[in-house]
Amino acid sequence: MSQSVCIISTRAPYSGQSAREALDAALVCASYDIPTALLLMGEGVFQLLQGQDSRHIPRKNISAMLQALPLYGIDSIYVDERSLLERGIEASQLCQSVTMLSQGELPTFIRQHSKVLNF
């Protein structure tokens, strides 16, 4: 299997440093030209909500960082569709377009990568 990395991010954007660390890991992998996928699951899908203004917390805006990923060669963000449904989030509320993964597709998707890291 050729080298590829899947980064799973499962925490809300400003809950500790997990979301930021997942993004940093994805950017590092991509900067070494390793094919990298970012998969948001559970509370991690809150990172995609549009309209985030984190200046007053004060923290770096996670959704802005997500939108910068294509510059680093990470063209697609993958999302567990069920995690969106459970939270009543619709595609129109997201800050960018994503690739939805259904319950049936998820295990296969994860297995396609030679390394999987959970944040």
Next chain:
Amino acid sequence: MSILHTVNKTGQPLALCLRAVSSGDSVLLIEDGVYALMSADQSLSMLPDRCAVFVMDTDAMARGVPASVEAIDYDRFVTLCTEHDQVLSWF
């Protein structure tokens, strides 16, 4: 290609693990993840076929949770890590 999934809490970590697991993978319950074995928790019944479930014996004993799946020690944990292609932590 097989994955050893470690789960250290019920709730979101266990729920997301169960979505990600494939047939042929193994699940190891550690720390507060052992509470998934309490009889009212039906989560593990959703696992696909040919998925082995293990529990860390010291964690289950410490919490007074009866080990209704195969209980393992740290030596066996190390062996399990080598028997799978990857280890994925859900926490």
